Amino acid sequence: MNMGEVEKKTQSGELNIEHVSIEFNTVSGDKMKALDDISLDVAHGELVAVVGRSGCGKTTLLNIVAGLLEPTGGTCRLNGKEITGPGRERGVVFQADAVxxxxxxxxxxxxxxxxxxxxxxxxxxxxxxxxxxxxxxxxxxxxxxxxxxxxxxxxxxxxxxxxxPKLLLMDEPFGPLDYATKVELQVEVEKIRLKNPLTTFFVTHDVEEATFVADRIIMIEKGKIVEELKVDIPRPRPVEIRNTAEFHAISDYLLGKLLELSDVKSEVR
Structure with a gap:
């Protein structure tokens, strides 16, 4: 560090993802880049939801933040300290049962x-x-x-x-559940965060879920961030908020963007 440099001060629970990339070897011996130069900050107490199609790299990014994967390039820091492996300051809620x-x-x-x-x-x-x-x-x-x-x-x-934990990581935690139970648990997350506003990194493929739980939504496609959207819906968010035009404007926009990236045609023949 140069004498003139000042270490960046962070609050408890602040996450900094800086130019993170990761490559995997394919069965043919080629390199596949799963994440490409991802930079993202998550503020203290903020819930950032990461959405994207299957295979886009969102769970890979969460696993890097969790310390379960080592990036090929770039760094992740929590409270200014580089993440080099799993740690108790990061709690992970996986999709599969872990009890x-x-x-x-x-x-x-x-x-x-x-x-x-x-x-x-x-x-x-x-x-x-x-x-x-x-x-x-x-x-x-x-x-x-x-x-x-x-x-x-x-x-x-x-x-x-x-x-x-200082940082809560949630990897499609409600994916296997029925719709009504998913909504019920999303409301529970809202209630928990009102009492204990943990910095949270929430991976989901469900745009309605992301809209309901998040302060900010990041969309990843082919290992790159392609969209970032702030959710200006006031908290607390009751389940009825899903019926509002404001909620549908955000979730419909996100769905439209995903369909656009998927090149899904609007016409059905």
Whole structure:
């Protein structure tokens, strides 16, 4: 660092993605560039949703931020510190179930707290706190197999939040669920963030979901950012906001852009 340089000051939870690229080897021995010079800042407390078609690179980008993949070029920083691998300051909610089937609901959260180094005498109160946060406090003694898919996803979120991450990463978390349950959980995310406004990086292929949860939406196509859109819908956002012209203007625009990128023709013959 030159003497005249001043290290960039960041707030807790601020994410900086700087000129990130990544290449993979194909079976034929060629190089495939999955991400190409991606730069993106996520402010403290902001929820940025990343949308795009399957294979566009959005989950690859999340995995780099999570420390699960190493970029070919560029860097990711959280609170000014370069990300070089997984860390407790980043919590990931994956699409697949990530709960312990042989442990009761409360014990799942207890395990997360134990991993975080929370003393045993403090964990009971915190288990209740995080289960209340996701409306599962009445299911402490249940096993995951006794819960619905949506309830298991709530449990997974509670386990991640129990680690008190600075950055929440969500990779199409509600993708496998039915539409009504997805909407219900999107509302739950809204409620949780009103109480605990975590910096959040949310990957989804669902433009309505992105419009509902996000402060800002990034669209990726073929490994490049092709669109950035601020969502100026006031919070809190009740489920009825989906019926407004303002909501549909954003989600319809995003869908139109995706169809344009897909070269889908408007005529049906």
């Amino acid at each position: 312990f089937g042989w442990k009761r609901v409360g014990d799942n959260v207890d395990f997360a707290l134990k991993l975080g180094g929370v003393p045993k005498e403090e964990r009971g109160q915190l288990i209740t706190k995080y289960l209340k946060m996701v409306n599962l406090e009445k299911f402490t003694k249940f096993y995951p197999k006794e819960l619905s898919g949506g309830m298991r996803k709530r449990l997974q979120i509670a386990m991640v939040l129990a680690n008190q």
